[in-house]
Amino acid sequence: MSKVSAIIPTLWKAKDFTDHLVDVLIQDKSVGEIIIIDNAPTDFLYNHDKVSMFCLEENIYVNPSWNLGLDESSYDKFIIFNDDIIIPYNFVSQLESLLTSDKGIIGIDAPSVIKVPSFDGENITFLDRKIELKPITNRDWGFGIAMAGHRNSYYKIPENIRIWYGDDYLTQMNNEEGKVNYVIDDIPIFTKMSATSDLEEFSEIKNIDTLMYDRFVKRKE
């Protein structure tokens, strides 16, 4: 059976969400491994055979974390998660067969992203229906909180784009390869939105990311 590598960069800013996310993935039979890119100097340990924790001495930020997770992953299919979301149980099992090399990146549809102030067990559900995809031409808000695909649809994000625009880069590169990107239709994903990326300390990096991504886009034009 084909399996999926799940990758979660974290700074442990929403640990109750992350704990539950890891539990959901451990119990999902389609998840072959869970790779946690641990960017915090003090943090926690998941002691389970499926879980690999890459404990970094300093924060390498989210896009390089995605690159590292893909580099270290063992399966041909991947899914990258924000650490502050609630997905249904069985989510990856329902998604796995859709992660084919002829597709681009599959993300989350903006209306399906539900912002919540804190972790709430009422939002824990079991996905017992098939996932349907909608093709997209442009990435919308919320797309990158969970992104999946085949390894052949992942393009290493340039090192100077560290926090923002990683999902833009991936969707654009797939478009250029003639692949269609998709969103998952009508499956609720609960999130403590931007628990990490809204931190004041990252505003300067956002400016640099914007500059670097603009340069990348202009080079392509």
Add this chain to the structure above:
Amino acid sequence: MAKAKAKSAAPKKETPTTDETITREEVKETKTEPEKAPPTPKASNVEKTESFTAAFKNDAHSAVDHFLKHNTDNPEEISREESNAGDDGVRVTLTYK
């Protein structure tokens, strides 16, 4: 088809051996039984909230109106609730589907 595992062992954090290293807390999984969780609803059927804050009440409501009018997903308003936002003025919380 799985790619060959490149690493022989997961690079878990080694057990601290000096005073300067960090003690790590092991996380206990919740062990929820997945099948006992309720079925996942459609996202479009889940009530959502969005808050809009402005110095004046009318401006906060105008922001809500703008959100509803210009959202291409055609949200359905369920309710609005006003609350005091302190120095920021008035907060209007919209509940919609």
